[in-house]
Amino acid sequence: MAFEGLANKLQETLKKLRGSGKLSEKDVKEAMREVKMALLEADVNFKVVKDFIAKVTERAVGHEVMESLTPGQQVIKIVNDELTQLMGSTQSKIVFSPKPPTIIMMVGLQGAGKTTTCGKLALNLKKQGKNPLLVACDIYRPAAIKQLNVVANQVEVDFFTIGDKAKPVDICKAAVEHAVKSGNDVLIIDTAGRLHINEELMDELIEIKENIKPTEIMLVVDSMTGQDAVNVAESFNEKLGLDGIILTKLDGDTRGGSALSIKAVTGKPIKFAGMGEKMTDLEPFYPDRMASRILGMGDVLSLIEKAQASIDEKKARELEKKIRTQQFTFEDFLDQLQQMKNMGPLSQIVDMIPGMNASKLKGMEIDDKELIKVEAIINSMTKKERLDPSIINGSRRKRIAMGSGTTIQDVNRVIKNFEQTRKMMKQFADMEKGIKKGKKKL
Ligand code: GDP
Numbered sequence: 001m002a003f004e005g006l007a008n009k010l011q012e013t014l015k016k017l018r019g020s021g022k023l024s025e026k027d028v029k030e031a032m033r034e035v036k037m038a039l040l041e042a043d044v045n046f047k048v049v050k051d052f053i054a055k056v057t058e059r060a061v062g063h064e065v066m067e068s069l070t071p072g073q074q075v076i077k078i079v080n081d082e083l084t085q086l087m088g089s090t091q092s093k094i095v096f097s098p099k100p101p102t103i104i105m106m107v108g109l110q111g112a113g114k115t116t117t118c119g120k121l122a123l124n125l126k127k128q129g130k131n132p133l134l135v136a137c138d139i140y141r142p143a144a145i146k147q148l149n150v151v152a153n154q155v156e157v158d159f160f161t162i163g164d165k166a167k168p169v170d171i172c173k174a175a176v177e178h179a180v181k182s183g184n185d186v187l188i189i190d191t192a193g194r195l196h197i198n199e200e201l202m203d204e205l206i207e208i209k210e211n212i213k214p215t216e217i218m219l220v221v222d223s224m225t226g227q228d229a230v231n232v233a234e235s236f237n238e239k240l241g242l243d244g245i246i247l248t249k250l251d252g253d254t255r256g257g258s259a260l261s262i263k264a265v266t267g268k269p270i271k272f273a274g275m276g277e278k279m280t281d282l283e284p285f286y287p288d289r290m291a292s293r294i295l296g297m298g299d300v301l302s303l304i305e306k307a308q309a310s311i312d313e314k315k316a317r318e319l320e321k322k323i324r325t326q327q328f329t330f331e332d333f334l335d336q337l338q339q340m341k342n343m344g345p346l347s348q349i350v351d352m353i354p355g356m357n358a359s360k361l362k363g364m365e366i367d368d369k370e371l372i373k374v375e376a377i378i379n380s381m382t383k384k385e386r387l388d389p390s391i392i393n394g395s396r397r398k399r400i401a402m403g404s405g406t407t408i409q410d411v412n413r414v415i416k417n418f419e420q421t422r423k424m425m426k427q428f429a430d431m432e433k434g435i436k437k438g439k440k441k442l
Helices: 004-018 025-041 046-060 071-086 114-127 144-155 168-182 199-212 227-240 257-266 287-294 300-310 313-325 330-343 346-350 358-362 368-379 383-387 394-404 408-441
Strands: 102-107 132-136 158-160 186-190 216-222 244-248 270-274 282-284
Touching: 004 025, 004 071, 004 287, 025 046, 025 071, 046 071, 046 257, 071 257, 071 287, 102 114, 102 199, 114 132, 114 144, 114 186, 114 244, 114 270, 114 282, 132 144, 132 168, 144 158, 158 168, 168 186, 168 199, 199 227, 216 227, 227 257, 244 257, 257 270, 330 368, 330 383, 368 394, 368 408, 394 408
Parallel strands: 102 186, 102 216, 132 158, 132 186, 216 244, 244 270
Antiparallel strands: 270 282
16 A cells, blocks of 8 residues: 555554643654654655654644644644645646636656556546547657557547657647547647656657647656656656646555655645556545545545445445444445445555554455455354344354354454454544544634
8 A cells, every 4th residue: 555654654653642641842742753754764855854844843832722632632633734735735626728628738757657647537537527539649659659549449538649750749739620620628638758857858848838738737657756756746847837746656555755745845736646557546636635544544535435436325425424423334344345346456445444554454364355255254144243243152153154164263353353443433433523623613
């Protein structure tokens, strides 16, 4: 999972504060030293870390007092606020031109995921009712045009090419004319990448920019490259001017430094995050949700949204209510397991559930194969047992193990993990209530 190291360290440090009734300035400073180390290890830009720590420390040892929160919770709230701020506070959306077509110029280095992201973005916009045209302007990389064509077919949107003999700027001009004629209200232009930034590339991009006046220039960068991604963003922004950034491969085990530094360094917001290789793996980037994911407060809202995309809305609302009111039973768990199969790999979903993260899961080993076992175990429980697991005594456990073709140890593990999860959900809900109350008082 992305941010795993950072998330673990921050959560460990902040957990020490959470229970404390009273915090001295020394406690806070000590914790901030650890937070600083964790951020630096996650490859966050040094200056960004310095400013971040200064801000949190100032607020935490200052006079911010909220009756409903313990001092420890207050520090966590402040860290959460400042992390959110660092990543841009609110979600930045694509700006559409008041006079169509909207032109989105996609730029970035080779291998960043530009072509794939063009397809993902087209699909995203199509779902919003737009009629996008994918334009192939990378005339240098062999197969780039073909790749975009394949992607366009995959997401079933229009595709434009005039081959690799024309100049990129002429392809763009022709594409705009074509879009106007054929009623495409958004153009997504896949420009050429290079292995490194060079003059030639920039000149070509500047020429396109000057001629077709894009509504949005969007940089696609690979989050796995850490501070390099930040440097690339800085250069592109200086030379070309950017409107937004799409950070790819956040599904990998990136340390997260780029996500936390890029907005602070360039001033330009991350608008989307690439979360996998499939065309549906593009998510709007929500700084607040990302911050709470890093702090292990889960990402209930993203989970709900993902659920809404793959499950019907009524069920998603029920899930939300159950998570929030801690009325989650084995019966719901089973139902959700079945639905989650439609939502993608479990590891992705689990990161979003409050109190669960990949490291906590290691002991649970819930991978997709394990899922089948868990399902069999729950299926072997009676309805009464599913609704009230506390009645599952030794002999019932034996029966369930026999019925599901598993061992008593397997059954014990599933019950224990389920109860732990429920407890964590409750802790989260309590904490969230505290934060909400605090906000009201402010
Ligand atoms: P381009 O050279 O910038 O056009 O890059 P491509 O679109 O060809 O992508 C390079 C590789 O990165 C491909 O194998 C993609 O499948 C992969 N990729 C792109 N975005 C993501 C992402 O968000 N997550 C993961 N895991 N892989 C991605």
